[in-house]
Amino acid sequence: MRLLIVEDEPGISNFLKQGLEEESYVVDVAENGKNGLELALSGDYDLLLLDWMLPGMSGIEICNQFRKKFTETPIIFLTAKDTVDETIFGLQSGANDYIKKPFHFDELLERIKVQLRPKSGEHAIFTLGDITLNTNSHKVFRGSEEISLTQKEFALLEYLMRHKDSVCKRSQIIKNVWDIHFDYNTSVIDVYINALRKKLKLSTSTNYIQTIRGIGYMASEL
Known part of the structure; x- marks a missing residue:
């Protein structure tokens, strides 16, 4: 999923970008309100992380303008403001959540995962060619x-399809599909990839699960 961070403090934005990319999110950063x-x-974007106080245009103004066009995309405010009235004001402006600085990345x-979780009763459907x-x-x-x-085959395929057209590193796959307790050098991924390709009847013309040598795998229709 693709996230946008709007934050004018480079130390914070760089820290968040690195951490979120390690969690397999695609992240862009803007350093002022206008951009x-x-x-x-x-x-x-699937979710916005907005600082409240920004040069040129506040996070509140961005939120108000954004909500005129996009009503469903989650917005989380990052801010040092901490009064009840300010919290209510931020939520009433269209934000879904609010976290006070300083905060723990975890x-x-x-909070991001909660906002990106499929809504109750909503079908989370992913496609890859005719899969x-x-x-x-x-x-x-x-x-x-069918x-x-x-x-485990389902979990692996889901992970690849959630990150379609992005290279999934072996370490990321092991961490997210098998948990971090597994040995990162294991060949278990290759065994399961081969099983998926066989069950899905993939061929040269429908090579939807591609091997990226020395790195990992990528689900792509290209």
Whole structure:
């Protein structure tokens, strides 16, 4: 998923960008309100992280302008303001959540995950060519044919499809699919990739799961 950070303190924005990219998010940064609003209005983002006090245009103003066009994209304010009235004002302006500086990165990460979680009753469906994966029903189809996958095969395919067209490093896959307790040098990923390719009946013309030598794998229709 793609996130936008609008923050004028380079130390904070660089720290957040590095941490979030390590969690497999795609992250852009704007250092002032004007550039932040321009990027936000492009509609390319799944979530915005807005500092309240910004040069040129405040986070509140960005939020108000952004909400005129995009009503569903989550917004989290990052700010030192901490009164009840200020919190209420920020939420009433259209923000979904609010975290006070200084904050722990792990707390922010969990707040982001909550905002990006599929809504109750909403189908989270991912596609890759003629492959469809539904995280609610836990089913995978290749065209009209249902493909039976093990729990770990499903988790691996979901991870790759969530990050379609982005290279997934082996260490990222191990951490997110098998948990960090596994040995990063294990060949288990290759075994499961081969099993997925076989079950999905991938061929040279439909090579949707590509090997990036020395790095990892990428799900792509190209």
